[in-house]
Amino acid sequence: MSVAADMEVMARKAKEASRAMAAASGAAKDAFLARLAELLETRREGVLAANAADLEKARAAGLDAPRLDRLTLTPAVMDGMAKACREIIALPDPVGAIESMRPRPNGLLVGRMRVPLGVICMIYESRPNVTIDAAILCLKAGNAVILKGGSEALASNLALAGLLREALETSDLPADAAQLVPTADRAAVAALCKLDELIDVMIPRGGEGLIRAVVSQATMPVLKHYKGVCHAYIDSGADEARAETIVVNAKAQRPGVCNALECLLVHADAAPTFLPRIGDALRRAGVTMRACPRAQPLLGEGAGPAAPEDFGHEFHDLILAVKVVDSLNEALTHIHRYGSGHTEVILTENHDRAMDFLRRADASMVGVNCSTRFNDGGELGLGAEIGISTSKLHSYGPMGLVELTSAKFVVLGQGQVRG
Amino acid sequence: MSVAADMEVMARKAKEASRAMAAASGAAKDAFLARLAELLETRREGVLAANAADLEKARAAGLDAPRLDRLTLTPAVMDGMAKACREIIALPDPVGAIESMRPRPNGLLVGRMRVPLGVICMIYESRPNVTIDAAILCLKAGNAVILKGGSEALASNLALAGLLREALETSDLPADAAQLVPTADRAAVAALCKLDELIDVMIPRGGEGLIRAVVSQATMPVLKHYKGVCHAYIDSGADEARAETIVVNAKAQRPGVCNALECLLVHADAAPTFLPRIGDALRRAGVTMRACPRAQPLLGEGAGPAAPEDFGHEFHDLILAVKVVDSLNEALTHIHRYGSGHTEVILTENHDRAMDFLRRADASMVGVNCSTRFNDGGELGLGAEIGISTSKLHSYGPMGLVELTSAKFVVLGQGQVRG
Numbered sequence: 001m002s003v004a005a006d007m008e009v010m011a012r013k014a015k016e017a018s019r020a021m022a023a024a025s026g027a028a029k030d031a032f033l034a035r036l037a038e039l040l041e042t043r044r045e046g047v048l049a050a051n052a053a054d055l056e057k058a059r060a061a062g063l064d065a066p067r068l069d070r071l072t073l074t075p076a077v078m079d080g081m082a083k084a085c086r087e088i089i090a091l092p093d094p095v096g097a098i099e100s101m102r103p104r105p106n107g108l109l110v111g112r113m114r115v116p117l118g119v120i121c122m123i124y125e126s127r128p129n130v131t132i133d134a135a136i137l138c139l140k141a142g143n144a145v146i147l148k149g150g151s152e153a154l155a156s157n158l159a160l161a162g163l164l165r166e167a168l169e170t171s172d173l174p175a176d177a178a179q180l181v182p183t184a185d186r187a188a189v190a191a192l193c194k195l196d197e198l199i200d201v202m203i204p205r206g207g208e209g210l211i212r213a214v215v216s217q218a219t220m221p222v223l224k225h226y227k228g229v230c231h232a233y234i235d236s237g238a239d240e241a242r243a244e245t246i247v248v249n250a251k252a253q254r255p256g257v258c259n260a261l262e263c264l265l266v267h268a269d270a271a272p273t274f275l276p277r278i279g280d281a282l283r284r285a286g287v288t289m290r291a292c293p294r295a296q297p298l299l300g301e302g303a304g305p306a307a308p309e310d311f312g313h314e315f316h317d318l319i320l321a322v323k324v325v326d327s328l329n330e331a332l333t334h335i336h337r338y339g340s341g342h343t344e345v346i347l348t349e350n351h352d353r354a355m356d357f358l359r360r361a362d363a364s365m366v367g368v369n370c371s372t373r374f375n376d377g378g379e380l381g382l383g384a385e386i387g388i389s390t391s392k393l394h395s396y397g398p399m400g401l402v403e404l405t406s407a408k409f410v411v412l413g414q415g416q417v418r419g
Numbered sequence: 420m421s422v423a424a425d426m427e428v429m430a431r432k433a434k435e436a437s438r439a440m441a442a443a444s445g446a447a448k449d450a451f452l453a454r455l456a457e458l459l460e461t462r463r464e465g466v467l468a469a470n471a472a473d474l475e476k477a478r479a480a481g482l483d484a485p486r487l488d489r490l491t492l493t494p495a496v497m498d499g500m501a502k503a504c505r506e507i508i509a510l511p512d513p514v515g516a517i518e519s520m521r522p523r524p525n526g527l528l529v530g531r532m533r534v535p536l537g538v539i540c541m542i543y544e545s546r547p548n549v550t551i552d553a554a555i556l557c558l559k560a561g562n563a564v565i566l567k568g569g570s571e572a573l574a575s576n577l578a579l580a581g582l583l584r585e586a587l588e589t590s591d592l593p594a595d596a597a598q599l600v601p602t603a604d605r606a607a608v609a610a611l612c613k614l615d616e617l618i619d620v621m622i623p624r625g626g627e628g629l630i631r632a633v634v635s636q637a638t639m640p641v642l643k644h645y646k647g648v649c650h651a652y653i654d655s656g657a658d659e660a661r662a663e664t665i666v667v668n669a670k671a672q673r674p675g676v677c678n679a680l681e682c683l684l685v686h687a688d689a690a691p692t693f694l695p696r697i698g699d700a701l702r703r704a705g706v707t708m709r710a711c712p713r714a715q716p717l718l719g720e721g722a723g724p725a726a727p728e729d730f731g732h733e734f735h736d737l738i739l740a741v742k743v744v745d746s747l748n749e750a751l752t753h754i755h756r757y758g759s760g761h762t763e764v765i766l767t768e769n770h771d772r773a774m775d776f777l778r779r780a781d782a783s784m785v786g787v788n789c790s791t792r793f794n795d796g797g798e799l800g801l802g803a804e805i806g807i808s809t810s811k812l813h814s815y816g817p818m819g820l821v822e823l824t825s826a827k828f829v830v831l832g833q834g835q836v837r838g
Contacts, residue, residue, distance in 0.1 A: 117812070
């Protein structure tokens, strides 16, 4: 059978399983999660052995150290997966909640009930713990999930998918609610992208190349973010001590993540005092600066000139672009030209400008006087997240359990007809 | 310049205009709507003359009567467009609303603020009043809109787009917030479908062929529905008089629309009494029935045998498929196999089965003891609607003003950083 035919069979089974998942009680889903946590603790030898085989192959193929690191499962990583299961048990079941129920003039009661999306297809790169972390969120939200991991993690992912299947079966839920694509064949992704009658949404997680490939091929909706080019704007009259703390935190606390700061915009009035101060602080934190001609001399040593391509760039490193602007409007124009719709913050003491920025900055999270690093499902109060969406359709920002559901209209009548 | 290059220029202007629209006050948007209503009343001669030219060409090209009818603008249709503008003035501005604002343990206040989607591209077929009806909803929700109508309505649409532009300009809003694609070239749609960096969402409205063409080409999200194959399930013990009224209303009140009933499912216990009764009533309403072997003899004359393809079919006519089932489960299995995720209703006196159906039927509207015809933005309390989505991503069911927006996270801090 061809890969395309295999994928269609898999998607049909997922659709079928999604009906049972949608009707499953919160208790049944939580029992599954508890069972899976147990299996991740008591049956880890098989998973670790499969992972060792993946690692051996990857080393032979010459994978670089960071990718080997991401591929590696340890007892601690497996404990983390078990812990994630238990954390999700603690989150309320979103399915079946009715958000409002209001009467219409004719007596109909109209509300919206949370329902699962149906079948979610996750496509991700090497980190094998995503197999569990993504599956458990999709399943608690009442969906079926098709998992397509990286080829270098295939043995590890198959072992983890075996535990998912076993935990579903022993909890009286359909085993086909979590299926792993058992091949490294790239044709599998192309085939999945065409099954829009069976798969409700694709969620690619990984590099920009992977995400663009899915977006260009998929005929169903795609929840995605390409990158995080996050800005902080230092307003005229900002509290400079506070701004320093926030900028250093946003840039240096964890520079490799998507909500790290990539570009600092400073109002011309604040530049003469704030830039020397932040230049020192960033230097101490090991940050290299790439600055516009007005900012560079004020930042002191460690600040080189910015090339045009440094604006709008996600450095993923201890590097920061810096630019002086003459107004809030100029800052917003820069953000709308170079930002990626991820996270934008203003540091200000002025209420009107705070509100203006809050309304006009176009990003999934807009903050006042806080670090960009708060754009995260846990920090914003969603519990676990499956990723951060930077497109505005369906979900904008971190996606937790509720974002893995939809809402249908429910209408309770007593014989009403339309006149 | 090529059509593709023209479309990119248009989309860039739309993106630029979308920034000003997103920041516009509700008062400015309502002033625009009031001005447009005036223009639709005082400047109708130009539009009607353009429409006469379209009609002459269409007659010469041999368009059939229903399509000529849809293409025709009359003073009454233009009054309807002006009235639509004023109805939308009366709806609250969704943009800037913050749905909740809750403190996190670290003192951050976290909420979600309604924001426009950005640039919406509407692709629709012959009816030229869609140019106004769609544009005003998109604009009141703070978006910019690109309009691509049917080639046979090009002159009419250009005239209407001229009024949109004039009303925007005289209200200090950017004229490029509503642009009509000024060509009948089909390459325009293909080019628009690739501009995912500039256009946030495509909304195709028309036949299934048009919608599938957009879905297969678009690299941005598409809000759509293919068809409405709506079912009513008559439970054992249903109130037969009430069920008769509802079934006749759902099928016969306006059979050509997507929320009309297409298939009646009757529990075997109810069949011996209900089928003869509904057979009579439907016959009196001019409805032809296509029935399964168990139902046909009970329905009386006017009921022929159903072919397999009659189930899952959208008749758009006074024709109804009828089938006897042995349980609620069998009804749901039939609905999930043949339904289109549009509208499903149960007619029952039993509370548990009503709740079971409400939870498990998979459709954008699920009703108890009411007509399928209520799946409509006006009837469900949304005000005007731009269409009904049958896919669960972003919006499920009628899409009104709020569904033409997204929600971003807003975070108010006092210096918080991540630890």
